[in-house]
Amino acid sequence: MANNVFQRNETIICSITITDADSVAINPDTSMTITITDCSGDVIIDGVAMTNDAVGSYHYDYNPATDAELGGCKIRYKATNNSRLTIVDDYFNLRA
DSSP states (O other): OOSOEEETTSOEEEEEEOBOTTSOBOOOSSEEEEEEEOTTSOEEEEEEEOEEEETTEEEEEEOOOTTOOOEEEEEEEEEEETTEEEEEEEEEEEEO
16 A cells, blocks of 8 residues: 555555466456454454456455544455465554
């Protein structure tokens, strides 16, 4: 995430591009999901399907609650391609 500091009233656009071993964009055959965890380790969003914008390009718009816990949050992207699972982690900070 280029700018990883957000406020509670902002929409956080979580995005990822999936490529194969040759760096060619692909869509996973089985699923593409996102999980977001707050700084206490509590799961906020759990395994939700992401929106497919183009081949290999996915996003999820996260709108924090007005009372969302402030601090560092973890994003976990999971691409499942048949029996192969790829996990990528990212982070953002939620500030007042």
